[in-house]
Amino acid sequence: MKNLKNSGIEWLGEIPEHWEMVKIKYIANYKKGKNPKKYSDIPNENIYLTMEFLRKKHKKILYIEDTSDLIKVSENDILLLWDGANAGEFVLAQDGYLASTMAVINFKDIEKKYAKHFLVLIEQELRKQTNGMGIPHVNGDFFENLFFAYPPLKEQEQIANFLDEKCEKIQNFIEKKEKLLSLLQEQKQALINETITKGLDKNVKLKNSGIEWLGEIPEHWEVRKLKMLFSFGNGLNITKADFISFGIPCISYGEIHSKYPCRLDLSVHKLPFVSETYLNDKPQSLLSKGDFVFADTSEDIEGSGNFTCIQSNIPLFAGYHTIILRPKTQIYSLYFSFLFDSIFVRNQIREKVWGVKVFSITKSILKEVQCFIPPLKEQEQIANFLDKKCEKIDSLITKIKKQIELIKEYKTTLINEAVCGRINLNKG
Missing domain, CATH: 3.90.220.20 (DNA methylase specificity domains)
Structure with a gap:
């Protein structure tokens, strides 16, 4: 050594x-x-x-x-x-x-x-x-x-060759796990798409939805635009510099994309804080249980339409780069979480987003999104059915993600030791 x-x-x-x-x-x-x-x-x-x-x-x-x-x-x-x-x-x-x-x-x-x-x-x-x-x-x-x-050039070459070989094997393992992960996510998405458009009763009479890309839906369901169901607002016009060590929790677009998609429960999830002065200055950006918060920008098309639904009664604010949707009528919020995550709602948003550096969503785009609305009791039944089915799939997804995370940590440690000359390459 x-x-x-x-x-x-x-x-x-x-x-x-x-x-x-x-x-x-x-x-x-x-x-x-x-x-x-x-x-x-x-x-x-x-x-x-x-x-x-x-x-x-x-x-x-x-x-x-x-x-x-x-x-x-x-x-x-x-x-x-x-x-x-x-x-x-x-x-x-x-x-x-x-x-x-x-x-x-x-x-x-x-x-x-x-x-x-x-x-x-x-x-x-x-x-x-x-x-x-x-x-x-x-x-x-x-x-x-x-x-x-x-290091000297010869050692640079030795280290690079060693890591190329080792990292290729690690990457092959990761790719197999990611393929399995992709299949599970596709299975989950297909389940949501089918259930959210056809319901649970396989014998229900269908009608033409009037939407070309959707086809038929149960006869007793309605098709309505989001502007008829929700009022729209904006999050706080702040930056990271406005966050403090204690105060009122705040959900911004970054947490929606990376940490808490679809659902946010402050009894479990952690957020940065903003000053309590916003309670007086910007009360319109304060969220309630059942509200939805959409990220208004995304770095890729797949992230366009990412959102979270507020699951707890703990006061919190919508932060920067967010759009707030508040129900104007009685809905079952978990049903709408699955609906907003379906390919049918996502595709409507993706067709309209704009931007070169980032993909931007506006309130005007969201207001025109068409949704299919079952009766309230049926919304609850569909949501509870999907919740149980998706929980099993999510459990497998979490397990595979943990395996990928651990092998990536090992890869980083291996690279760290090798590029700092702390591995005897002659012994592999």
């Missing part, structure tokens, strides 16, 4: 004595992407690389007609997601032109595969320092001044 020394960086730990520590600004530079003047759906060789496309979350491909002043990148170039909920994450490029929400990182005298692995450690620190008014973005100065462990 090599003799080690303190790197001087708390999150890095010890490194071999003969290694150097160098700030990123001395060994790399970055260029941010730009928005194209014009793009289209007509295929050509100039692909517009968005975060959604690279992370395989956006199947629609955009092509650029005028590439002047744009940043061209090649396959396996290292990209940094600069803006959005995942700001600070590194991904590998494909051939194309870079969106303004990303930057390409070019290293000098560094083995690219070694740099790619070391950036896994950088990413953890970088994401802690993202900032911005609502939409997070990378702090460029902080990134440039982060330290990079700099």
Whole structure:
């Protein structure tokens, strides 16, 4: 084992004595992407690389007609997601032109595969320092001044080859688990879609819904737009800087996307706080049990329409980038949680959202969404049926996600030890 020394960086730990520590600004530079003047759906060789496309979350491909002043990148170039909920994450490029929400990182005298692995450690620190008014973005100065462990080139190559082999096996395991996860999620979605449009009675008489994409629904159900069922409001116009250590809980778009989709129960879930002065200043943004809160922006099309439903009577506020829906008539809120999560409501929203950097939802879009409404008692029966069925599927999903999380933690630990020279590669 090599003799080690303190790197001087708390999150890095010890490194071999003969290694150097160098700030990123001395060994790399970055260029941010730009928005194209014009793009289209007509295929050509100039692909517009968005975060959604690279992370395989956006199947629609955009092509650029005028590439002047744009940043061209090649396959396996290292990209940094600069803006959005995942700001600070590194991904590998494909051939194309870079969106303004990303930057390409070019290293000098560094083995690219070694740099790619070391950036896994950088990413953890970088994401802690993202900032911005609502939409997070990378702090460029902080990134440039982060330290990079700099071994001799031969050792960089050895470490990269070792990690490529190990990480490939780990990734194969993760992909199998993610495929199973995807199948379970599809099973759950199919169950919701079928039950929420046809009900529980297989012998019920059907009628034409009057909606081309929906087809038939039970004869005694109604079709109504959301504006007939709900009143609409906005969350607080605040930023992360307005959060305090105690006060009134506040749900913003980030928690809706990543932590508490579909349901929020403050007896179980934890949120940041805002000042109690908002009780007097912005009472219209205070939420009640049964209210719905939609995120009004999303970094990918799949997240358009993400929402949560308030399950407890504890006072809380809707925060930034949110739209509030308050029932104007008696409904069974759990039924509407499943309805809003169905593909039929989601697709109506996705057809109307707009934005290049982010996908934005407006109250006008939500007001025109059409819903199918069973009688109140039937809403309750459908919701309780789906709740029991989905609970079993969710239990399996949670178990698989935990397995994926544990293997990813092992991968991060392995990379950490290897890129810091604390593994004897001759013994594997």
